[in-house]
Every structure is written in structure tokens, then in C-alpha cells.
Amino acid sequence: MIDLHCHLLPDWDDGPESWEEVEKMVEQASEDGIRKICLTPHIFRFSRYNDNLQVLNARFEEFFQRFSSFSQIEFYRGAEVFIHPDLVSVIEKKRLSLNGSEYVFVEFPSDQVPAGVKELFYQMQLAGYTPIISHPERNTVFGQQPELLYDLVNRGCLVQLTAMSLTGGFGHEVKKYAEQFLKYNLVHLIATDAHDSIRRKPVLSQAVEQAAKIVGPGKAEAMVGDVPQAILDNRIVPDVGPPISPGSRKRKLFAFLRK
Numbered sequence: 072m073i074d075l076h077c078h079l080l081p082d083w084d085d086g087p088e089s090w091e092e093v094e095k096m097v098e099q100a101s102e103d104g105i106r107k108i109c110l111t112p113h114i115f116r117f118s119r120y121n122d123n124l125q126v127l128n129a130r131f132e133e134f135f136q137r138f139s140s141f142s143q144i145e146f147y148r149g150a151e152v153f154i155h156p157d158l159v160s161v162i163e164k165k166r167l168s169l170n171g172s173e174y175v176f177v178e179f180p181s182d183q184v185p186a187g188v189k190e191l192f193y194q195m196q197l198a199g200y201t202p203i204i205s206h207p208e209r210n211t212v213f214g215q216q217p218e219l220l221y222d223l224v225n226r227g228c229l230v231q232l233t234a235m236s237l238t239g240g241f242g243h244e245v246k247k248y249a250e251q252f253l254k255y256n257l258v259h260l261i262a263t264d265a266h267d268s269i270r271r272k273p274v275l276s277q278a279v280e281q282a283a284k285i286v287g288p289g290k291a292e293a294m295v296g297d298v299p300q301a302i303l304d305n306r307i308v309p310d311v312g313p314p315i316s317p318g319s320r321k322r323k324l325f326a327f328l329r330k
């Protein structure tokens with residue numbers, strides 16, 4: 072399995088606090104069957120190093136030195152970029168795409184979908200980037216208005232669910248939203264978004280089992296296999312089928328009730 076979203080750089084964001092903790096996380100990932108990890112440190116979410124490219128590069132360099140001989144897992148450089156009005160130039164200056172590809176994780180605040188997001192994503196796409204929305208199931212606006220997510224997916228965005236959302240670790244509501252997005256065919260990949268070895272571990276297998284109950288085992292496996300591999304290779308992602316409009320389901324239901 073491939074984990075495309077994981078916080079593994081110590082002393083950078085709210086991820087692991089020490090190299091010992093990173094080692095534990097890497098072991099856990101390996102035991103779960105994860106064979107590739109893309110490191111995705113938060114960018115702009117925390118003010119401490121948010122524009123310090125030198126510090127970020129040094130962290131990555133140290134990580135790759137320490138773990139290059141860890142034969143069970145291959146590691147890749149990426150980032151998770153908090154939504155920002157100047158996203159395109161920042162991505163280019165700071166190498167913030169995933170493994171140098173055209174794909175970029177974009178994180179939203181947990182309680183809003185900024186009004187200018189369509190224009191911002193359009194600008195990203197014009198510049199050759201494909202936004203991947205990080206864990207929209209943890210955003211209350213997307214959860215309550217899935218048609219907003221449908222609209223962005225229709226415009227070419229990809230969507231990543233967090234494994235722990237599907238296994239209930241973020242509560243009942245978030246699990247419900249995650250399942251709803253799977254039902255509407257709005258999800259392209261599942262990743263751990265791990266931050267430590269205790270509360271937010273790098274474990275994917277249980278979430279794949281949960282997703283398989285909704286979308287079937289083949290598609291669930293592609294969400295941690297063929298899809299993230301295509302992203303790492305900078306290829307077009309395998310087709311997961313057309314998104315289903317949440318509104319159309321509601322309309323059908325109301326039409327049925329009116330009969």
C-alpha cells in the first residue's frame with residue numbers, strides 16, 4: 072500500500088516530536104503493509120517555519136539520510152499546503168507538489184470553504200497543477216453541503232479521505248461524511264494523515280476494509296495503490312467513475328415521495 076499523506080518530519084509542524092517517534096511510526100507503517108510513503112509537512116498552517124524553505128529542506132535532507140537504508144519503505148517528498156491566495160507562486164518557489172508531480176495537497180480550514188476556491192483552483196489548473204483536497208470529510212461545510220465537493224470534483228480536483236475518519240477515530244459525524252463521499256463517488260484516494268505513533272498512527276488497512284464495504288474491494292485497493300502510484304509517477308489517475316450529484320439523489324427522493 073501507498074500512504075500519500077503523512078507527517079513524518081520532527082520539529083516542523085504538529086507531527087512527531089522526535090526522531091525516535093518517527094522511527095516508531097515508520098515501523099508501524101511497515102507492519103501495516105505500507106511500502107511507500109510521501110511526506111507531507113504542513114505549509115502555512117503554523118507560523119513557526121511557514122516560509123522557511125531552508126529549514127524545510129534541511130529537515131527533508133536529514134530524514135532521507137536517516138531512512139534511506141530502511142529497506143521496507145520508499146519515501147517521497149511532498150507537502151500539504153493550507154489554502155492561500157498566492158498558492159501557485161508559492162508551490163513553484165518551494166517545491167510543494169507531490170514528488171515533483173503536478174499534484175498538490177490543499178488543506179481547508181475545518182469550518183469553511185473560502186468563497187474564491189473555484190477561481191484559485193482554476194488558476195492552479197491553468198498553471199498545470201491538479202489540486203487534491205485533503206480530508207474534506209473533516210470540514211463541516213463540505214460535510215453538510217456535499218454538492219460543493221461534487222462541483223470541485225467535476226472541475227477536475229481530486230479528493231483524499233483520511234483513514235481514521237472511516238474507522239471512526241474523528242467521531243460519528245466525520246465517519247458519516249466520509250461514507251457519504253464514497254457513496255457519491257467523490258473520493259480518489261485514502262491516506263493516513265498520520266501525526267504520531269499513538270493517537271494518529273500510520274495505519275491504512277482497516278480503512279481499506281471499511282471503504283471496500285461501500286465501493287467494493289477493487290476500488291478500495293486502488294485508492295491506496297494504483298491511484299497514489301499514478302500521482303507519484305505524475306500520470307493521469309485511473310478513472311474511479313463519474314461523480315454522483317448529491318442533489319440528484321435528493322431530487323430523486325423528493326420525486327419518489329411526491330408519487
Ligand SMILES: [Fe+2]
Nearest residue numbers: 076078151264
Ligand atoms: Fe495532514
